[in-house]
Amino acid sequence: MRAFTEEQLTAYDGLDRSPAYVAYRGDVYDVSESFLWQKGRHLATHFAGRDLTQALEDAPHGAELLARFPIVGKLSYD
Amino acid sequence: MAKVAREMVERAGVDVDQLLELLISNAAAELTTFYYYTILRVNLIGLQGEGIKEIAETARIEDRNHFEALVPRIYELGGKLPEDMKVFHDMSACPPASLPADPTDVKAMLKVLVEAERCAVRGYTHICNLTAGKDHRTYDLALAILHEEVEHESWFSEFLGEGPSGHFLRRGETSPFAGKFMR
Numbered sequence: 001m002r003a004f005t006e007e008q009l010t011a012y013d014g015l016d017r018s019p020a021y022v023a024y025r026g027d028v029y030d031v032s033e034s035f036l037w038q039k040g041r042h043l044a045t046h047f048a049g050r051d052l053t054q055a056l057e058d059a060p061h062g063a064e065l066l067a068r069f070p071i072v073g074k075l076s077y078d
Numbered sequence: 079m080a081k082v083a084r085e086m087v088e089r090a091g092v093d094v095d096q097l098l099e100l101l102i103s104n105a106a107a108e109l110t111t112f113y114y115y116t117i118l119r120v121n122l123i124g125l126q127g128e129g130i131k132e133i134a135e136t137a138r139i140e141d142r143n144h145f146e147a148l149v150p151r152i153y154e155l156g157g158k159l160p161e162d163m164k165v166f167h168d169m170s171a172c173p174p175a176s177l178p179a180d181p182t183d184v185k186a187m188l189k190v191l192v193e194a195e196r197c198a199v200r201g202y203t204h205i206c207n208l209t210a211g212k213d214h215r216t217y218d219l220a221l222a223i224l225h226e227e228v229e230h231e232s233w234f235s236e237f238l239g240e241g242p243s244g245h246f247l248r249r250g251e252t253s254p255f256a257g258k259f260m261r
Contacts, residue, residue, distance in 0.1 A: 034173075035170075035173040035174070036171075036172075036173065038168060043099075043100060043103060043171055043201075043204075044096050044099030044100050044103065045096065045100075059204075060200040060201075060203040060204040060207070061200045
């Protein structure tokens with residue numbers, strides 16, 4: 001499984017044909033195919049290429065929705 | 079635009095541009111759901127489908143009402159709908175409630191319906207959370223719509239066998255909560 005640093009993750013922001021990746025609790029998910037992550041943006045509030053662990057804690061939905069998407073790597077917090 | 083009305087919301091600490099984006103994307107979800115539910119409803123045929131057709135139609139009309147109720151508030155706060163309807167469609171806060179591969183599979187139809195409502199419940203819960211105590215008018219509007227979306231979800235959930243919804247379907251007029259915003 002590929003390892004990402006937070007800086008490396010920012011390159012996957014869903015813009016300019018890059019895939020859209022988001023991290024949650026150390027797992028990196030590919031949300032590129034999601035209707036709700038077009039151009040790397042989610043509901044005016046969140047951006048791809050970032051660790052959304054804290055944001056998901058405050059969201060009106062749980063992490064179970066992320067289970068629909070493939071895990072493409074692990075986020076390194078070093 | 080209602081200049082002072084917007085100013086009050088800004089001064090309460092709400093990011094009005096972000097709120098507008100959420101309102102517009104949820105308005106898009108309502109109008110596109112109205113369209114997709116039309117297709118779902120006409121395909122709810124046969125002995126099993128007929129039993130769900132009425133509630134699908136009620137949810138469809140109420141989602142259209144939600145779109146109507148949201149539009150004035152968007153413009154009051156200084157926002158606007160996209161001029162291109164295709165852009166509006168793709169801004170939707172919820173994925174298209176598309177006809178399942180087998181439209182004779184009523185359970186599959188119900189899953190599409192319940193997922194659409196669940197997305198709406200999350201969306202309006204979020205708007206309520208953002209506006210509670212700060213933007214009283216948008217909060218009142220979002221809460222009214224939320225009441226109806228929760229009921230929609232519970233109807234379809236009950237038909238899926240997930241347990242009793244606790245209440246009856248509509249008897250008479252649609253949009254008992256959001257109706258006041260459509261006068």
